Amino acid sequence: MSVLDEVKAADQSATTAAPGDVAAATGAGSATGGAQDTKGRGKAVGALAVASAVDNSENSLINTFFPLIRDAFGLSLGALGVLASLSRFARMIFGPAWALAADRFGRKRVLFIVTGVWGLWTAAAGLAPDFTWLVILYGIGVIGTVASEPIVNGLLGDMFDDKTRGRAFGTVRSVAALLGMVLGPAIALFANDPNGWRYGMFAMGGLSVLSGVLILAFVQEPKRRSSISDDPDVGRFKISDAAKLFKIPTIGLLAGMLPLVTSLVLFSFFVTFMVDVRGWSVPSAAVLMSVFSAGMALSAFLGGLIGDLFVRRFGAKGRIILMQLYLVAMAGMSYVALQMDWGKGVTAYLIVFVFGLVASVGFSACVLPMVSTVAPKQLSATAFAVLFSLIQGAISALMTLAMGFLSDVLGLQQVMLYLVTIPYLINAGYWFLFYRVYPKDAAKQAERTAAIEAGTF
Secondary structure, three states: OEOOOOOOHHHHOOOOOEEEOEEOOOOOOOOOOOOOOOOOHHHHHHHHHHHHHHHHHHHHHOOOHHHHHHHHHHHHHHHHHHHHHHHHHHHHHHHHHHHHHHHHOHHHHHHHHHHHHHHHHHHHOOOOOOHHHHHHHHHHHHHHHHHHHHHHHHHHHHOOHHHHHHHHHHHHHHHHHHHHHHHHHHOOOOOOOOHHHHHHHHHHEEEHHHHHHHHHOOOOOOOEEEOOOOOOOOOOOHHHHHHOOOHHHHHHHHHHHHHHHOOOHHHHHHHHHHHOOOOHHHHHHHHHHHHHHHHHHHHHHHHHHHHHHHHHHHHHHHHHHOOOOOOOHHHHHHHHHHHOOOOOOOHHHHHHHHHHHOOOHHHHHHHHHHHHHOOOOHHHHHHHHHHHHHHHHHHHHHHHHHHHHHHHOOOOOHHHHHHHHHHHHHHHHHHHHHHHHHHHHHHHHHHHHHHHHHHHO
């Protein structure tokens, strides 16, 4: 739900989530293929979920408060595209950079700085006197918030083996979504004041610092070693290795499908869509987004379990089958939820909850574990950073920027149809290509890991 994320609903809808995603994970593969020492993993998972929730909440502040910001500075929908795209561009540029820094200086230490202390920039954005300063200060703030996704996914990959990895990703995303479900409406209450967006920035900056403290207290850095090597660089992100990944057909196909993963566009414009097209107030639309997050919280957790179940039942093709079912369901529910007006009563909340219940299955249950399964152990971090920070980051940034200006011309409802519903339906057909290559690539992971070790890949 980068990958970008579909976390950005469970994550971004955690005020958002994904993902995806989705969104930009740096390494969901354990260097050993086996789980690390289980001591303290529960607390660590909780702290990482809090960090993810807070960072995605910071990223989605603009999405929630844009109607107020628009009124304060006299803006158009194009400005929402500009502001919402900042985190996408930051993810593309700085996601890999934070991954490099985390590998060099320690993932826990870097998370504390960029997920925790960096939140002070978000607080400073609340002081912006005009739109230009808002872009500058908020832009600096999101440079830090994009760090948690690649680093957290890398930590999870080292903490859990392939049999439990789907559950681990799903748990973090679902807990993050639950926290976002509370944070979203709570922060949105500030919207009852014309300057409420400023207070929201202050509050989220403080929560970011708190999340950094939790990381220091509860996260232990897992050791990364290969079963065939004691090289401490195993699993680290290396740009020089990126080209090697595309010798793996599954990686190439995953890169090709990323333009069709448009959930982050939806998350960026959801609140404004409900305000402008359906006539909801900002606080009410934020509550509705929280209902969507509640569905995603359950979706992410159950999706991870279902993904592991499909693997046990259908083998390597299980995640492909589940992904296609998810994509068709996502296309259908996006049409039902966004192209039909369900009023402002219980039915609207029920429809949006079911929409969320579908929305977070694909990445936690299918895409992220598949990358972990095919990438050589030494290139796991590189695979996640290239796919979800660089490629998906660039795609979603440009798409978000374009959607703002297209919405001024075509209207939000039409753009939701063309940039959300239809791409998901096309993607379901695209995934037939994976049946021929993914099982073979999964079977060759150990061979390719050994080839990397020998310098022959």
